[in-house]
Amino acid sequence: MKKENYVPTMKDVAKEAGVALGTVSKVVNGLPVGEPYRIRVEEAIKKLNYQVNSYAQGLKASKTYTAALLIPNTQDPFFSSITYHINTALLKRNYRMLLCCTDYDSNLEQEYVIMAQQNKVDGIIGLTYNPGLKIEEQTPFVSIDRSMGAKIPCVASDNFAGGQLAAEKLADLGCKHAAFLRIGSSLSNEPNKRKSGFENGCLARGLSYEMKILNDGDSFEEFEHFLNEHIEDGKLSFDGIFCVTDSVAYSVLKILGKLGQRVPEDVQVIGYDGTRILGDKEYVCSTIVQPVPDIAEMCVELLLQENMMQKPPLVCLPVTYVPGGTTLEPSQEQE
Amino acid sequence: MKKENYVPTMKDVAKEAGVALGTVSKVVNGLPVGEPYRIRVEEAIKKLNYQVNSYAQGLKASKTYTAALLIPNTQDPFFSSITYHINTALLKRNYRMLLCCTDYDSNLEQEYVIMAQQNKVDGIIGLTYNPGLKIEEQTPFVSIDRSMGAKIPCVASDNFAGGQLAAEKLADLGCKHAAFLRIGSSLSNEPNKRKSGFENGCLARGLSYEMKILNDGDSFEEFEHFLNEHIEDGKLSFDGIFCVTDSVAYSVLKILGKLGQRVPEDVQVIGYDGTRILGDKEYVCSTIVQPVPDIAEMCVELLLQENMMQKPPLVCLPVTYVPGGTTLEPSQEQE
DNA sequence: TTGTATGCGTTATCAT
DNA sequence: ATGATAACGCATACAA
Helix, strand or coil: CCCCCCCCCHHHHHHHHCCCHHHHHHHHCCCCCCHHHHHHHHHHHHHHCCCCCHHHHHHHHCCCCEEEEEECCCCCHHHHHHHHHHHHHHHHCCCEEEEEECCCCHHHHHHHHHHHHHCCCCEEEECCCCCCCCCCCCCCEEEECCCCCCCCCEEEECHHHHHHHHHHHHHHCCCCEEEEEEECCCCCCHHHHHHHHHHHHHHHHCCEEEEEEECCCCCCHHHHHHHHHCEECCEECCCEEEECCHHHHHHHHHHHHHCCCCCCCCCEEEEEECCEHHHCCCECCCEEECCHHHHHHHHHHHHHCCCHHHCCCEEEECCEEECCCCCCCHHHCCC | CCCCCCCCCHHHHHHHHCCCHHHHHHHHCCCCCCHHHHHHHHHHHHHHCCCCCHHHHHHHHCCCCEEEEEECCCCCHHHHHHHHHHHHHHHHCCCEEEEEECCCCHHHHHHHHHHHHHCCCCEEEECCCCCCCCCCCCCCEEEECCCCCCCCCEEEECHHHHHHHHHHHHHHCCCCEEEEEEECCCCCCHHHHHHHHHHHHHHHHCCEEEEEEECCCCCCHHHHHHHHHCEECCEECCCEEEECCHHHHHHHHHHHHHCCCCCCCCCEEEEEECCEHHHCCCECCEEEECCHHHHHHHHHHHHHCCCHHHCCCEEEECCEEECCCCCCCHHHCCC
């Protein structure tokens, strides 16, 4: 019947319907066309099983309705959530998404940018770690969590406010001496502000604090040493700990257990991100929740916004605190 | 200097280098070209910052080096792992990946298939739930976990063997009376074989068992009722439970805790998938691990294989068992 | 309102 | 070995 492996084009449809090529194009794109023509064309389309070729469209229009997302991986809960919500936000606007897992590899990040540009994407959203990433001027780029210069908008949760909120919560929950634990990239990025926010909050509330900041190569055992050093007669000198991420908090919780400290009775712990067990169950710990759907929506909005002119260099979205079992419940205090 | 927003083409490069269009094409594609020409062209490319247009290439060659992945979401740990590894496997072969999160929505699945076809993808990999999904013959498709007819290869873990392995492990670990708990789609798919495998394994080892199978709409509380009904004088009649997924196992563990049952002392629990806490930490429970990297690799391999002829209709990849704290450790038994 | 013709950027087939 | 030209499928400006 139909030729094997032959993909019909507009020309075939035009011939089948006995109309001109342009008419078919109009029908396909919903432009006004005489009713009898439209019907004949639509029948021909069904009969031949015709589908437009986005590549030909893209070539013609130099617009591909495609965006690329650069992200280290999809397994880290925060990344997987970002990925999902950006995909959804793009879909809503009828955009396709190229997923580019970079594995924190600077070279791979650069390669993916080049690939995306060659693929004529309408824009790139990236959570990247390459400080020297080269991006063509004409390719819109929105960065997550890292400032990349005035021309590139950066979207992040309000990390400073988040750190502050964590300090305030610990103070509200009765803590007297807190700790901030961080393991992080030396790279300058937005999440680094969690530290400043926390310090700020502690000072405002008269909460004393100490910090332990691990560098890239350091082992988690450093935290164990640090905490162990602050135990006297079995009692930890901290009664509140703010961890830079839920992942760190999770590891710290295990260490605390090993050291015989009870959570939240002896020491309360707050993380950052809003990670849930298995993606959709309880929170891993009491935490500062990132507004991931809003971050995703904002990224896409900024990316597709026409007037480059007034793209803000930095957008910080509000965070919230949720108890997750590692802090004393509000019912136990006078909230 | 360079015109604002103007993207150079091969023609511009040819003019700049003072050579013909075809010569530039050859240089770009690494075809033999006289050395002095090659150098001049390469210099022109650098000077103009030229990049090939994949859309024009794709239009000409009707090959796009792009594949689409249809998956419900990227947040479920199994899905996120599949997504990551398929992305990696495609990258290795220089393919780009369109991510399509379907949210278990049959209509969305179909829309994405159409989108992918219009986008002239070289193939689609799908973990889908639409039994009537329409796919053009000329679009290669590989299915994960669900058979979709003889022409479409299906890749899955060896679910039957996995169920069997779970039964054998429970028997080895001293269980006398087991339970199988499942919540699942009524849709016929490969994971359903976990049940048959488990039954088979129980029979082979003389392990008695009961089953509780929830339907789509049912609440998890049904499991609680079921388990509660099997408690007499505070003692659960089961000493081993196989859960259809780690996610179910996780919930069941919580229920068991509520019912005052100790795991693994009173009852041992085995899940399925190989899910780790926060994606990279300990296993959620003792579990049958799916070989996700192998599944991903196999999907891509089958998808891009030229000779459609000998594509097997079903490929089952071997699973392994790992203890995850919800079974008695090997050191405690005579393994 | 419908039909015709041109060009998008590339590759490949020619003749040179 | 290199240079001119046609064609991929579609959209659109223009002519009918």
